[in-house]
Amino acid sequence: MLFNRHFITFVFCILFVGIIVWWQKPDIAVMAMANGDDTVYSDAVIKNYWERLDYRQINLAEAITADTAIETHQALAAMFEQNPFLSVQDCDVDKTGLPDTYIVTVKLGSSIDEKQTLSFQMQTMMFNNQWIITSIEPIK
Numbered sequence: 001m002l003f004n005r006h007f008i009t010f011v012f013c014i015l016f017v018g019i020i021v022w023w024q025k026p027d028i029a030v031m032a033m034a035n036g037d038d039t040v041y042s043d044a045v046i047k048n049y050w051e052r053l054d055y056r057q058i059n060l061a062e063a064i065t066a067d068t069a070i071e072t073h074q075a076l077a078a079m080f081e082q083n084p085f086l087s088v089q090d091c092d093v094d095k096t097g098l099p100d101t102y103i104v105t106v107k108l109g110s111s112i113d114e115k116q117t118l119s120f121q122m123q124t125m126m127f128n129n130q131w132i133i134t135s136i137e138p139i140k
Contacts, residue, residue, distance in 0.1 A: 042100050042124040043093045045131040050106060053080050054088040065133045066125070072136040085110035100124045103139070 045064055052061035058077045065073045080086055089107040096103055101123045109115035123135040 042126075042131045043095070043102055045124055045133060046093050046102060046104055046122055047091055049133055050088050050091045050104075053077065056080060064131075065136070066127070069133050069136045072120075072138070076136075083110070083113065085112055089115065096121075098123075 049061050049064055052058075052064075053076060058081070061077070062070070062073055086108055087110060089109050090105075091107075092105040094103045094105070095101075101121065104120045104122050106118045106120070107115060108118065119139040121135070121137045121139055122133055124131050125134045126132075
């Protein structure tokens with residue numbers, strides 16, 4: 001029983017969860033496990049935004065954008081809805097010198113369309129203990 005692989009795996013899982021709770025405050029650890037990186041890192045919400053657009057979860061992507069960025073979001077959502085084959089191939093998020101401002105390079109393409117690269121300057125802000133995207137500006 002002691003050397004059963006299921007028992008050992010169970011013990012390691014309990015040990016790792018215990019370390020997480022010991023390392024962080026319990027409320028922060030539970031929130032991080034439930035929400036992922038969106039509440040901790042401002043660039044994670046940007047990656048999550050593009051992932052939601054790629055999966056055509058337009059309403060979920062809109063939920064993490066502020067009213068100031070909704071116009072650009074609707075244009076991007078329309079682009080993804082018009083072409084069902086369009087997908088995000090790669091999303092690079094680079095920090096700029098400004099606080100919570102990022103340069104995002106997104107490579108879009110499909111098996112039948114030509115690949116294209118779009119660049120955006122995106123700003124984030126903490127609002128109600130959650131990061132949201134406040135600005136999406138295309139870079140030409």
